[in-house]
Amino acid sequence: MGDTDKSTSTTVDTGRVKSGSGRCGSISSRIRESFDCSVVRHFFTSYNVIAEKWRSSALAGIFKHRLFLRCEARVRRTVAASIEKSTNLRFISAQMKHLLSLTLSHYGLALFFFGVYTSIIYLICLMLPAIGADIDSLITGISLMLVSLPLLLSRKTLAEAISESRIARWLVFSVSGFRREDLATVKRRRGRADVAFIIGMILGLLTFYVDPLVITSVLIAIPALYILFISPEAGVVVFFAIAPLISARAAAQFILILSASYFLKLIRGRRTFSLDPADFHVFLFGVLLYFAEKINYAGNGASKSVNMYVVYILFYFITVNLIKSEAQRERCRRAAAYGAATVAVLFLVRRFAFDFIPDLSHINSNVIKGIFSLVEQAAKNASGCVLYLVAALPLFTASFLRRRGDSKPLRMFLFAAVSVAAAVYTLSRGLWLGAAGGLLLFLLIYNFKYIYVLIAFGCMVPILLFSLPEKTAGYLAGIFNMSGSQTIGRVIVRRTSLSILNDNWICGVGRAEGLFPKIYSLYSNAPYFSEDSQNLYLQIGIELGIAGLVVFSLAMLLLMIKAFTAVRFTRGGMRLNSAASAAGFAAMLIYGMTDYIWADPRVFLIFFMFAAFISAYNSEMPKQDSVHWGVVIGSKREASIDI
Template structure:
């Protein structure tokens, strides 16, 4: 790669471009106004407020209410510790724990015995029931024969993979060390033979694919219960591809696992953040709104789903405690985002049935497709990418070499291309806002480059994209006029329901909003995050939410200000920028309409707080 002409050109161009501004008039003008602004800003209440770190976590934890809840938790913790001592005597539990600790050390021959027993018994079940040999039994038998011939462990197979070694090392598994010993005993082989035969016998009542799915699910649930961190990493990688209830179930299981560890492990310390109290207050307000909702049953379901996603905040703050875990989390999410973007780009190239559903085809005749990828809606996909793109920027900015930065530009380019193909104007504006914030806080020398790219973009951007962007605010576009009418109708509705709200969810909104709708336009939500929270949860809901945002940005800006360049600062800046851009999009759409995006919002709140804590810890140690 070092000899690449393209790479050499890019590096030289970047260095020359940056150098030409150092002594230029533009640079002097920029520094002049920046210094004036900085002197005036330092005296303002706004800047002094946001650059002073909040310290709410200790105050809340020392309050009488917190001490009361802590006493209750300690009581239940003693009960759980007693139950754990009893369970530790269980042979089944000890077997599961042993398998979890040694899954990479067991010889593949042992897994082959499991499949062999399964295939033989399954074939016998088919013969007894009068059927013929199944393809699944044949495939299992062939695969088992291959595994039985191999007398190596999984750790020995993957010992040369740098990525897998790093991931496993975080979970306490040293593949280099494990690869030296392959643990295989006759008893272990007999147990796996018995389990395989049992699974094969179950196929007399349950289809074999369901049996395999149940085995995988059991292993996954066991792994999450043993180590709750496993659950949150699985969620981070798979939530764009899973249905909402599957994600919610896995999140609930992970939270239960964390509570169990908190109860029985006296060495596990719960991480407190400045947002904890606001998350809990918002959940309380939402519960009250659900109880008083016009569609109580529907609102309570929404509340329970949101509550589970809020649990994700506390799971992440107790998982990501250092740079290594922060990097691993972003790595997993980046790989997942690249797959989402590739699928979106595929939809743009080859098209799909609902591609023009969200477009005014009379006004935008040149837009053939608005991609949705795995999210079913281009605006929702745009919101996902809006949060992810700044996070991926943190990889680019902190690569050790410029060559690595160019390589890291590939996922960033794929996500950016997919964002363009959503044709979501609100998300485009949010991304511009995020880019301005990121560059302003992290590396101001790129401001002029950004301005030039924006000014030159109409020269190389397709006309469909330029037309779409220039249509922002054009009320002749049905999408724009549709939103404006809905905002007016929602504001009219709020005159009667501003105090308690109408309750969370589309069912409550659809019951009340049509009575206030302008031009008889009916909608499932208000197309504005802030109006939606106010309409659903009343004045208390929006006040708690705004207080949460103020403390969040006060926490992050105070940590970023004056900090040295590092991966933690890049992540902190990127997450701040991404969430700010997301909130800009919230002006134009209800960004909480999709439940997975709601979960992602609380995950990013947690990741930002983790970045702040890691950044402050690093600055204190320097």
């Protein structure tokens, strides 16, 4: 009898250890078990059921019709055959591979004479007052000669130099995703020094007509474009890092080039295209967004920015169909982490350090002015994309919590610290709420016992408000203070926006530049004026009507179901990363409740970029058989479109 009691008590103690120590562990385990058995949990992890119903729907059956498949196969064979047999493409590919087999001394020789003739052209222009000389040409020429000196002494091929250089290895293998075997098979070839001399001389003579920096930029852009067309996935990874730093027009141009690269791969059967329920609703939202610009209260052609919005939605489908493996998603996650850290640093620099930069008007060099102007513009672009920090904070936390792999916890901790500092200095309470909500959601997914941290933090809020400076505490308490001027203004703006939505709920007012303030002035005589409704969902309803709001809500709901389904059916680091991505995207949705976050087109791009990222985490879930679209001539690879 005593032995039985001992064994029973041991079993009970073991259960307590597994579920947590003492009463607290049993409470958390009961809450977790009740949530696991709830309807909400099964609903938000049922994307496979939704996808199965989508595959058997009449709409998906259109893409499986025999006539449609025949027409598509004929077009694909014709276009793919012309691409495969193109003499120009074969010549370009052969020459690019030939460049890898040349030694660095040939590149050094070309750069040396490029710099020599650039300096000579500068001296000639200096002696001709009618033409004038630019000191930047001399600086560029001398720099090229200095860079060429170590290259002249090297006997390694370009492929060997890439394999041995730490920075080049990181760019080519880690970022671009190329295999080491691709460079290991490159054989050394004898180059001609006279050809390198002639090329350097021609490039130097061209500086008489063209700025040498432009020529240097073109020389860098040519291999970059070649890599982009060989591996569009590399373009997606790079874009995750540079998206918040470049202008809206440059981002649209990059996406169009990336789209051309992906289409060429798709038509040749080297990549696949898939369309699931979430993607289809995003597509419908893009269609509504396009027609909202064509039909609006301001008249046709009133806005050109919406076309840029449609291009940005195109990046969503490119990312979903290119980022398929865990290695590619890991590259995108790292790129997003570096991009967010750069945004945070540039934001803090712009806020605190730009006041100490001296006046550069007395400097004659356009290079120095251009560098400072480029940094200032990048900092300005980064300040408009602080939403990147909201989505990236759970990613930083996931990287810091990982104990396996090659992640750098200390580096990610520093990135997170800088990002938190930048988020605090934005003084945006909506951004704070979004970041806190996303981070809390991630911690609850990671370990449900963090609910006790939430309870403890809630109890400490009054103490925290009393311990902070009076101005800071008042600013934080203003979130719940209805007597504050900012809160009253927001309430008035949203009430007026609801009135606009109530009168235009069927089709909306459309999208056009400056359209909302004109309509807002007709509904309000209050002194509180606003450029937008200060709420993402209200703004979508006003511009696109009830149809646009419903389609957008369904798309976001399906994306979250897709993300939580991936969290449920994955394990280890993949589950941690998918949970962080879902939490980051949820943080942006929470932030959208407090402000219209799409006022900047690049924020719209970042929003759907992270939407594609969480959608890509479901690509390794068990799927039904794909619909095969025939064998492409010349490629011997089968292309499939998964509907």
